[in-house]
Amino acid sequence: MRIGEMVRRTGVSERLLRYYEEQGLLTPERLPSGYRVYSEADVETVRRIRVLLAAGLPTATIARTLPCIRDDGSSLAPVCTGLVAELRQERERITRAIEDLRASRGLLDAVIEAGPQEACAPARR
DNA sequence: CTTCTAACA
DNA sequence: TGTTAGCA
Helix, strand or coil: CCHHHHHHHHCCCHHHHHHHHHCCCCCCEECCCCCEECCHHHHHHHHHHHHHHHCCCCHHHHHHHHHHCCCCCCCCCCCCHHHHHHHHHHHHHHHHHHHHHHHHHHHHHHHHHHCCCCCCCCCCC
């Protein structure tokens, strides 16, 4: 499929799909016309890229991680030693981020539980 | 009409 | 990232 269909199927913009390629996250084939041709697996890869990116992993790390994940999603065979150490660090960072989010949610819960005691001041602007 | 690269009122 | 220009 070409980029247009990828946009429809992934919800990711053309600009971003090309950017992912520039970062080595995707490597679609090229038609003699220069048009990019994506595989069915690329659709799933984009999903992974989005999740990892949202988790805060740098594109460089994602680029080296994706090839270790087999398109079926269940078997993640090939282990790249150096990468494992890197991923452990990311995992640790994420764990800390989760703790921070928990704290934020707890703070909001307290404010929400207190409930409205008065009307809000009129919005600015 | 669709895609491509390059670049920024 | 969006958007746009100028091609193919």
